[in-house]
Each structure stands twice: as structure tokens, then as C-alpha cells.
Amino acid sequence: MPEPRLIPLVELVKTRLREFLREPEAVFWVFAFPLLMAFALGIAFRQERTQDVVVGVVRSADGTIAKRLEAAKGLRVRALEPADADGALRRGQVAVVVVPGTPVVYRFDPGRPESRTARLVVDDLLQRGAGRADAVASRDDVVVAPGSRYIDWLIPGLLGMNIMGTSLWGIGFSVVVARSRKLLKRLMATPMPRAQYLLSHLLARLIFLALEAAALLVFAYVVFGVTSAGSVWLVAGLILLGALAFSGIGLLISSRATTIEGVSGLMNVVMLPMWLLSGVFFASSNFPDVAQPAIKLLPLTALVDALRAVMLEGHGVTAIGREIATLAIVVVATFGLSVKLFRWR
Numbered sequence: 627m628p629e630p631r632l633i634p635l636v637e638l639v640k641t642r643l644r645e646f647l648r649e650p651e652a653v654f655w656v657f658a659f660p661l662l663m664a665f666a667l668g669i670a671f672r673q674e675r676t677q678d679v680v681v682g683v684v685r686s687a688d689g690t691i692a693k694r695l696e697a698a699k700g701l702r703v704r705a706l707e708p709a710d711a712d713g714a715l716r717r718g719q720v721a722v723v724v725v726p727g728t729p730v731v732y733r734f735d736p737g738r739p740e741s742r743t744a745r746l747v748v749d750d751l752l753q754r755g756a757g758r759a760d761a762v763a764s765r766d767d768v769v770v771a772p773g774s775r776y777i778d779w780l781i782p783g784l785l786g787m788n789i790m791g792t793s794l795w796g797i798g799f800s801v802v803v804a805r806s807r808k809l810l811k812r813l814m815a816t817p818m819p820r821a822q823y824l825l826s827h828l829l830a831r832l833i834f835l836a837l838e839a840a841a842l843l844v845f846a847y848v849v850f851g852v853t854s855a856g857s858v859w860l861v862a863g864l865i866l867l868g869a870l871a872f873s874g875i876g877l878l879i880s881s882r883a884t885t886i887e888g889v890s891g892l893m894n895v896v897m898l899p900m901w902l903l904s905g906v907f908f909a910s911s912n913f914p915d916v917a918q919p920a921i922k923l924l925p926l927t928a929l930v931d932a933l934r935a936v937m938l939e940g941h942g943v944t945a946i947g948r949e950i951a952t953l954a955i956v957v958v959a960t961f962g963l964s965v966k967l968f969r970w971r
Contacts, residue, residue, distance in 0.1 A: 639826045639833075660788045660838075661845050667784075668777040668850045678702040679744045682720035684711055691726045694755050695748065722748060781846045782933035783906035785839060789865065790872045790900065790926050792838065794893055797827045797876035802889040805880075805969075821965050828873045828961075835869045855940035861933065864950075868929040871953045874960030875925070881967040900926035928952040 680702045683692040696703045706714055711723045715733060721744035725731035730752065734741040839862075846852035854861055879896060883889040903910055903917070904926035913921060921927050932949035935941040943950070 639829045641826075660784055660842050664777075664781065664784055664842060664846055665849065667780055668846075679722075679740075679747055680704060680720050681744060681748055682706045682711060682714050682723040684708050684723065684725045686726040688726075691724060691730065691752065695724070695751060698751050701747070701751070724748060775850075777846070777850045778852050778938060779934065780907070781842070781850075781852050782937050783930050785842055785865070786868060786904070786926055786930040786933060787901070787906045788838065788842065789835070789868045789929065790897065792834075793831055793869055793872035794876040794879065794897060797831060797873055798880040798883070798889050798893055799886070800827065801877070801880035802883050802886060805884060806886070824877050824961070824964055824968060827877060828870065831873045832866065832869060835865065839865045854937040856936035856942070860936050860943065864929065864932050864936065864946075864953075867950065867953045867957070868925070871925050871929070871956040871960070874957050874964065877964040878960045878967070881964050882969055900924050903927070905930055922948075923952065925953055925956045 678700055681695055682704045683695065684706050685708075686692075692703055692705060695701050704714070704720055706720075706723065711725070711733060714720045715723050715735065721734070721738070721740045723733040725733065732745050732749065734745045736742055843852075875896060879892045880889055883892060903913060903921045904924050905911075906926070910921050910927060911918075928949040932946040932953075935946050935949075
């Protein structure tokens with residue numbers, strides 16, 4: 627009885643999957659590390675209650691200012707010796723230092739938003755205690771909007787960063803290791819088209835993508851209550867498109883690289899600007915306006931912005947058309963160039 631004919635693409639995909647599962651380090655970085663990072667940052671920036679403003683007050687003879695601030699809600703007063711005031715502010719132990727006297731002196735760093743806020747809060751309390759009245763009547767209407775927490779904003783960024791990192795490193799290293807071990811040279815002798823070899827990396831990456839993305843999103847939902855305001859299917863489509871885009875970049879980078887050191891350098895050159903500029907941990911709008919057009923062209927910026935638009939604001943496809951187009955162009959361009967530039971040895 628003749629043996630069943632093997633399909634090259636299927637066999638190559640199976641090989642990629644086995645290679646991944648035999649590397650415990652790769653499994654950790656793909657599945658466990660994003661969860662640990664989300665947990666650590668979610669705990670650090672949780673908003674279970676309003677954080678007290680920590681105010682340093684230099685000791686004085688009467689202590690009137692310190693007593694007045696201690697009686698106020700939302701403030702935590704720390705008594706300081708004059709010689710310790712600058713050090714406490716520099717180390718971030720207090721947001722503002724109050725030096726009693728005439729006039730009262732506020733020491734703070736205007737470059738730190740929490741210091742500017744603390745200065746305004748403390749000054750308002752002291753002015754009111756001295757008899758100042760509001761010229762305009764007002765009232766507070768406190769609103770806690772769903773998705774307004776830092777962890778809600780962070781999860782799409784972590785998801786995009788993880789998709790980028792695992793796609794580039796997983797595919798780039800796999801191809802270069804095979805080339806350095808002369809495995810590609812052996813495959814070259816077979817009738818298998820190079821497009822099938824490259825496509826096998828993409829397909830294997832997509833198989834793990836579902837588990838990888840689901841693990842992070844389910845973890846964020848169970849532990850922190852993070853949900854999506856928009857379509858879950860649209861989020862899934864963006865994750866798939868982002869994975870294809872970064873897998874294509876990984877293939878392109880590894881098309882000619884022959885050593886681990888060489889591909890590592892190229893990976894860092896590609897990823898470092900996106901880590902810094904694409905708004906994973908802080909908004910990309912913090913960078914100067916002159917840099918914004920270039921930042922918007924980065925594939926990680928497109929992916930993260932699209933995910934946040936859907937998950938936080940509930941937008942649909944039409945609202946993120948530019949981001950989708952950016953990622954689609956990257957997919958077509960990188961895979962096409964990879965097929966043309968790829969070398970077996």
C-alpha cells in the first residue's frame with residue numbers, strides 16, 4: 627500500500643509548532659511574561675481609591691500650617707527638618723514642600739504633574755483657611771467612566787507590544803538558526819517553493835496567536851475587570867492583522883541575516899523606536915508635533931491606536947480605516963519583499 631503523500635506546507639507548519647513547544651523559554655516569554663507585566667503594572671497603577679497627596683512641611687515654631695493641612699482630607703503631611711526638605715523632594719517622598727513664613731514658600735518641581743497638582747491643592751487649603759471665598763459658585767460632579775483606568779488603557783498597548791515582540795523574535799530567530807545550521811541549504815535541494823517555507827512561519831505564528839492573545843485578555847478581565855467597549859470580533863481581526871504585519875517584518879529582517887548577532891541587532895533597530903514612540907506605556911501625543919506624522923506610520927502605533935479605539939471607545943471599522951490600511955500595506959509589502967529577497971544560505 628503506497629504511503630500517503632505529504633503536503634510540504636502542512637509538514638513545515640507542524641515542524642514550526644514542535645520547535646516552539648520544545649523551547650520552555652519561548653513559551654514563558656510568549657505566554658507568562660505578558661501576564662506578569664500586566665499584573666505588576668495593574669497593581670502599581672490600580673485606582674481602588676483616590677491617592678492621598680503627600681506634602682512635606684518644614685518644622686516651624688507654632689506648627690499652624692502643619693496642623694491645618696493635617697486636618698484636611700486627601701492630604702498626608704510629613705514633617706521635615708530644613709536640611710531634609712530638598713532631599714525628600716528629590717527622592718519623590720513628597721510632592722511639594724511647604725516652608726512656613728511670610729510669605730509661605732512652596733518648593734516643587736514644575737516638570738512633575740503631581741507636584742503642580744499638590745501645590746495647587748495645598749495653596750487652596752491655606753487660602754481658604756485664611757478666609758478666601760470663591761468668587762464663582764461651583765460643585766463637583768465626580769464621574770468614573772468605564773475604561774478610564776490606566777490598566778484599561780495599558781492592556782491594548784501590552785497586547786500590541788507582545789504581538790510585535792513574539793512575531794519578530796519567534797520568526798526571525800527560527801529562520802536564522804536554520805540558516806546557520808545549514809538546514810535551509812538542505813531544504814533548498816527540495817522542490818519546495820520558498821513562498822511555502824515563509825508561509826509556514828506565518829501560519830504557525832497565527833496558531834499560537836489565538837492562545838497568546840486570549841490568555842492576556844482573559845487574565846485582564848478576570849483580575850482587573852478590563853472589557854472591550856467595541857466588537858470582540860473586530861478586536862480579534864485587528865490582532866490577526868497585526869500579527870501578520872509583524873510576522874512579515876520578521877521574515878523580511880531574517881531574509882538575508884546569517885548570524886544570531888546580526889538578526890538581534892536588526893530586530894532591536896526595528897523594535898526600539900516603536901517601544902519608545904508608539905504609545906505602549908504612555909501616550910505618543912507627548913512627543914513633539916513635528917514627530918507625529920512619522921509616529922503614525924509605525925505599524926505598532928497603528929495597531930495600538932486601533933485596539934484602544936475599539937476597546938476603550940467602542941469605534942467601528944470606519945473610524946480606524948487609516949490604521950487598518952497601514953497594517954495591510956505592511957503585510958503585503960513585507961511578505962512580497964521577503965519572497966524576493968530570501969536566501970537559503
